[in-house]
Every structure is written in structure tokens, then in C-alpha cells.
Amino acid sequence: QSALTQPASVSGSPGQSITISCTGTSSDVGSYELVSWYQQHPGKAPKLMIHEGTRRPSGVSDRFSGSKSGNTASLTISGLQAEDEARYYCSSYAGRGTLVFGGGTNLTVL
């Protein structure tokens, strides 16, 4: 159960697009279409932004999108807004009922 690898930080200007990567292994990200992405603002509980790799829950802006290639999943946020500034976590099913998170990525909107 090793943590997924995410960049510590990314940044972008309002209106731009950014992508956050999430690298796992063939035992987790590479084996299942079950990557999720969560947004966490300081002092708040995480919020589900993407599930099953590419699907958005009701109410989540279509500026958020997910994808996967091999053992790496990605979250893309287009048309950056100030409210998008937060910490983002990926997670993946890892077999036998277990789940693994990434270390988190701080997004700064310049």
C-alpha cells in the first residue's frame, strides 16, 4: 500500500488550464478504472470532484476533467478561478478492498 505520487504544487493564472498528475503502479492505477479526485480547502472536509477516472458528480463544474494513461491518472482544471485554489488528492482502488491516496497537490491561482 504505497502512496500514489503527485507533484507537491502546481500554479496557474486565472483563465488558464492546469493538470495534476497521479502516478501509481500496475497494482492500483494501472489495473482499475477507479481513480477519484478530491478537492480540500483549508479546514474543510474533502469534496469528490471526479470518480471512476473520468466521471463528474452532479454539481461539479465541467471545468474539471479526469483521464488516465497506463499507471498515471490526471486531473485537468480549465478556466482557472480563484475558488479553485485548494489541495487536491487522487485515490485509487488497490485490490482486495483497499484504497490508496496520493500525497496531495497544492494548487495556487496566481
Next chain:
Amino acid sequence: EVQLVESGGGLVQPGRSLRLSCAASGFTFDDYAMHWVRQAPGKGLEWVSGISWNSGSIAYADSVKGRFTISRDSAKNSLSLQMNSLRAEDTALYYCVKDRNYDTLTYGMDVWGQGTTVTVSS
């Protein structure tokens, strides 16, 4: 309103036990898998344990296996986490979380409580 409310956190000495509870409301509790996720101060999220809709599938993180026990009570719409042999590294905010799926093969965790704080210290 869909809601998860955790309780039972507190200050406990190393080696002692603590039991966390989570009251669920606003959804059909029996239809979904549930999880505990923790976050140490200033750190990232760590999945702790998950349980399927009927308790038929239960899983734990290696870091807590053999010390923690997850359970659910459909009559009370509640989730519990019995934590034994607590260590300093178990200090964290513990979240009760609802899965979108009925099984521990998770489809994403879409409802989170506000968490209950556990501090393990002498």
C-alpha cells in the same frame, strides 16, 4: 439532508483504546459501503478501513491491521471504528465517509463527515 456525524475522539495514552462512531442520515445506509479516512495534522489523507453494505467485505490499511476493527449497525444507521493499541502516529482527524458503491471496490467517496480528532499522547 445527507449527513455523517462522527463522535468519540479525544486524548488517549499510547497503548490504550478508543471507539469512534459515525451517525448517518439522509440516505439509505444499508445500500452503501462506508470508510474511515484519517488526516494527521498538516498531512495528507490516509485511507484506514472500509466495509461493504452487508459487512461481507472488510479491509484495512497495513498501518492499522490487527489493531483497528470496523463495524456497522444497520438498525442504528451507524458506523464504528474500534481502535486498540493506539500509537502516537495514529494521531489524526478521522473522517467517516460514504462510498458511491455498495462494495469496498470503491467508486468514489461522495459524502464526508466533519471528522473527529484523536490525539495519542502521554
